[in-house]
Amino acid sequence: MVGKVTGVGKNVTKFEVGDLAAVGCIVDSCEHCHACEKDLEMFCTEGVTFSFNSVDKHTGGLTFGGFSKSYVCKEQATLKVPESLGLAAAAPLSCAGITAYSPLRHWQAGPGKVVGIIGIGGLGHIAIKIAKAMGAKVIVYTTSPAKVDDAKRLGADDAVLSSNEQQMTKYAGKVDLFIDTVSANTM
Template sequence: MNIKNTQAFGAESPVAPLKELTIQRRETTATDVEIDILFCGVCHSDLHTVRNDWGGTKYTTVPGHEIVGKVISVGEKVSKFKIGDLVGVGCIVDSCRECASCKQDLEQYCIPGFTGTYNGTDKHLGGHTFGGYSERVVVDEHFVLSVPENLDLAAVAPILCAGVTTWSPLKHWNVKEGSKVAVVGLGGLGHMAIKLAKALGAHVTLFSRTPDKEKDALELGADQVIISTEDAQMAKVKGTFDLIIDTVPYVHDVNHYIPTLTISGTIVLVGYLGPLDPMLNTVPMILGRKSVAGSVIGGIAETQELLDFCGKHRITSEIELIKMQDINEAFERMLKSDVKYRFVIDMASLKKG
């Protein structure tokens, strides 16, 4: 298979800073789309992977799975895209396409396991996949998404991960006009959850530990803010919410929020991976038929549905645009939650050297 050298930014070990390097991409096969990357969002998963926080990182690693760009070539069997199209690539660049999950357009739950945009198994070149902190990428057309032309392209990038991570549970739990939705945590995921739930017609509440998030939450579309450390405020919303989207990325007490669910309500965890501490108390769950669930990213079809919805409602992420050369500083700021609400890399900075 023919290969092409590509400039990228990556890390060679868990303690090494990201730096410019050269990687190899395949030339387009019959069903491939080659994309000139214009913008790439910066996800917490990028940081965790680079520093091997979850284990299993394959080095050299090139992160980035919130990719927006323009088609520059297509394989002879490609039917969905043409040169010049604005497109996106999210967290998935391949799956088995044959298991029960894939046949339901739920590639994120592919039973043998999907191929991640980075740190996945590269079945074409061997080794592992490289992500969007690079000049270009080659992806099978099935996993490429159409981007609405009426949106700010840089601000579209986080929709491909942060956006669909909150959209998928909103759709699965049938949020609609009049639904009562709460969001825990106001960051990259939380701010998208507020925007999307509001656009679906829900009454939206933010749970915050401190009052300093109230102004921002209301500007994003929340109807109210409940200070979760205030017992009186929590009592006021007891038995209220059909769905709570919990975006907090670290261990915390989920039991605190369960009494605020209505009968048959669900709290869905999209931010934290790992054991809960303290453990779940099942009493309020059993007595109210309440559920604690989890959800991860989204399938290709629902990601396209989300992009179309965002185009119709003119929804994008709130971003801070950075140069590729500033990524190490951006990682340090992410650790301090010093961004509103998502960094996006202008990939022209890499191409200029």
């Protein structure tokens, strides 16, 4: 979720009232376990609080994410959004963006790497743009002939129709990393 900061606590250092801020899916953790101390809060041994539909361990109530009229969370769980980016452009980055970026970064996508992206829905769109921005060669795999041009327009170097056996063999053994953005059995 993204929004405008309407108030800050006394210990907040990176935000002022009026700043734009983004909140991802994790808004709280224990902050002291081995994982948290290594900035890997998603593996917190005491469990994390998600921005939506989690029990808030401070209030006992539930979190309602972007359906909330206002949202209070720790400074560590927020990102400052540049005014030039704007709220509409920033919103997908705090969910789909980090979902695509995290494995691309972990597996070191970049120059000299070939990234295969399965699916070209919303998450696939962002994965194409991020992988390309990291300098990777991007190959999209889709079931839809209509999405081949979309994939290339978004920056993919090539698009493969998964229903075409000949096209499927073109990059066999040449892809370093696959990002699967579909919920169906794709293999």
